[in-house]
Amino acid sequence: MTQTLRTLLLGGFIVLTAGCATGKSESFTFTADLPPNFTYQAVVxxxxxxxxxxxxxxxxxxYNQRWHLDYKEKYKIDSEIPIYRTTEGCRLAIYRVELDVYGAYGEDRGDFGADSAMVIIREQLEEQYKGVFDATGESAINGQCQWMFRTQGPKRRLSKGLECKKIDDQGVVTRERPVGAYTxxxxPGKTVKLKIKLADEQQPGWGDTWVKVPNGWKRCMGEGPEDQRGYCNGNYEDFSSFKMPDGRDCTIYPGCTE
Incomplete structure (x- = not known):
């Protein structure tokens, strides 16, 4: 990450030198193109x-707060975001949109993973950092999210985390989170779209706990079923079963049965 972009990411608690003297009300639309059962939450x-x-x-x-309680009923994909607003008698200008991307993988309340993305707004930016709008007035922030699986508890119930990275202009998945920057x-009147695709493959949450086999992944036994960490520690022959989020007892992920 360049020093300039790092400065933009960390420059949250500043008084903007940008502004609009006209008092004109302006806004833009934030929207998202996400995989099934994915949503976003935004704090402007x-x-x-x-x-x-x-x-x-x-x-x-x-926007879209408390998504996990009733997001299916109240979640809105399009958010109309004011660029300038007045509150408590103070005229304000936007400088950042903090985004949480959520993906649900089961029916229980805790069956979700999340990671972050961001939109940065400044009065001036170097051209190399400025987002580009197409002829329809839309600009895309491209990213990829990947499921990272693990097991938890004495019954080794499978759970998942989410890791989201930016896709650059050459289509390469980078090490940075999805971030877009605009002046x-x-x-005004434009649309910023967060476009997230889901990685084809899932990965273990951390190393030396699962073994890759032709049909998926098998969970190392560790010191026994009660060993929640369950590191392989060189034993790649003894494996344990685990429970899927839907309650099935399985021996291989993601197919469940070999």
């Missing part, structure tokens, strides 16, 4: 606009 961060010396106690706005004057 604001700071005093150019020329303002005021402060606001609650400057930020949330304030780029955004």
């Amino acid at each position: 961060k604001y700071a005093p606009a150019k020329g303002e010396t005021c402060t606001a106690q609650k400057p930020d706005v949330g 304030l004057n780029q955004l």
